[in-house]
Amino acid sequence: MRQATTSASCRTIDIRGKVILITGASSGIGEGIARELAPTGAKLFLGARRFDKLEALAREINDKGGTAVAMELDVTDHQSVKAFTEAARARIGRIDVLINNAGVMLLSPLGALKTDEWDRMIDANIKGVLWGIAAVLPAMTERVRARSSPSVRKALISLRRRPPFTAPPNMRSAGSGLERFPENVETLFWLGNATNQRLDGWSITVRFYASA
Numbered sequence: 449m450r451q452a453t454t455s456a457s458c459r460t461i462d463i464r465g466k467v468i469l470i471t472g473a474s475s476g477i478g479e480g481i482a483r484e485l486a487p488t489g490a491k492l493f494l495g496a497r498r499f500d501k502l503e504a505l506a507r508e509i510n511d512k513g514g515t516a517v518a519m520e521l522d523v524t525d526h527q528s529v530k531a532f533t534e535a536a537r538a539r540i541g542r543i544d545v546l547i548n549n550a551g552v553m554l555l556s557p558l559g560a561l562k563t564d565e566w567d568r569m570i571d572a573n574i575k576g577v578l579w580g581i582a583a584v585l586p587a588m589t590e591r592v593r594a595r596s597s598p599s600v601r602k603a604l605i606s607l608r609r610r611p612p613f614t615a616p617p618n619m620r621s622a623g624s625g626l627e628r629f630p631e632n633v634e635t636l637f638w639l640g641n642a643t644n645q646r647l648d649g650w651s652i653t654v655r656f657y658a659s660a
Contacts, residue, residue, distance in 0.1 A: 464489030467540045469533065471523050471580060472550030474501040481547055486514035493536040493543075495521030496550070523550040523576030524568075533583040543587060548580040 468485060472478035474496035482492055486509040496502045499520040506518035519535055522528045536543055551573045554565040 463545075466490045466544040467493065467536065467542055468545040468547065469493045469495065469536055469543055469584070470547045470549060471495050471521060471529075471532075471576070474498040474505065478547075478549040479505060481549065482509065482516065486512065486516065490515075491540055492516040493532075493540065494518050495523075495532045497522055521550075523579060524571035526575075526579045526582075529576070529579040529583050533580075533587075537587065542591065543584050546580055546584045548577050550576055 463485070468490050470478050470482055470485075470492060473482050473494035475498070478494075478496065482494055482505060485492060492506075492509065492515060494502055494506055494516055495518075497520065499518065502518040502520070506516040509516040517536075517539060519532055520528075521532045533543060533546075552569055553573075554562070554569055556562045556565060
C-alpha cells in the first residue's frame with residue numbers, strides 16, 4: 449500500500465482503510481482534499497451535484513491505484529444526504545470520517561436584498577452541515593457503544609468555515625452598511641461548541657478548519 453507523498457499532515461497519521469466521505473468534492477477545496485487523501489490508502493466516498501466532474505475525479509483516483517466512489521449529492525436536501533451516507537455504509541460497511549465541505553459564498557451588497565442568495569447560503573452552509581451530522585452521528589455513536597476496547601479510534605466530523613471576510617471597495621460604498629461580515633462563522637462556532645458538549649465522552653471529534 450502506498451503511503452502519502454504530499455503534505456506532512458497526511459503523513460502524520462495512518463489512515464489506510466479508513467472510510468472518508470467528502471461533500472462538495474467535484475471542485476475547489478473538496479477536490480483538493482480528495483486528491484490529497486487519494487495516495488494514503490483511505491477509501492473515499494465522494495459527493496457533489498456536478499456528477500460528471502465528480503465521476504471523472506473518482507476515475508482518475510482509481511486509475512492511479514486509489515479507492516474512490518462517486519455519488520451525486522445535494523447537501524441542501526436532507527434525503528439526498530441521508531441516501532449518500534446510507535449508500536456509503538451499504539457499499540463499504542461503515543463511515544470513519546465525514547468532511548462536511550460543501551458550501552457556497554454568494555457576494556453582493558447587503559442593500560441589493562438578494563434574499564434568494566441568502567436562502568441558498570443558509571441551505572448549503574448551515575442546513576447542509578446539520579444534515580451531514582444527522583446522517584452520520586447515529587452510526588458513529590452506535591459503533592462507539594459496541595466497542596469494548598479502551599483504544600477507541602475517534603471519528604471526525606469536519607465542519608468547514610471561512611474566516612471573517614473584508615468586503616471589497618465596491619461593496620463598501622455609501623449606504624451599503626457593509627464593512628466586515630462573518631458569513632456563517634458565529635453560527636458554525638456555536639454549532640461546533642454545542643456538538644462538542646453533546647459528544648463529550650463518545651470519542652467523536654468535531655473540528656473546524658478555515659479555508660484560507
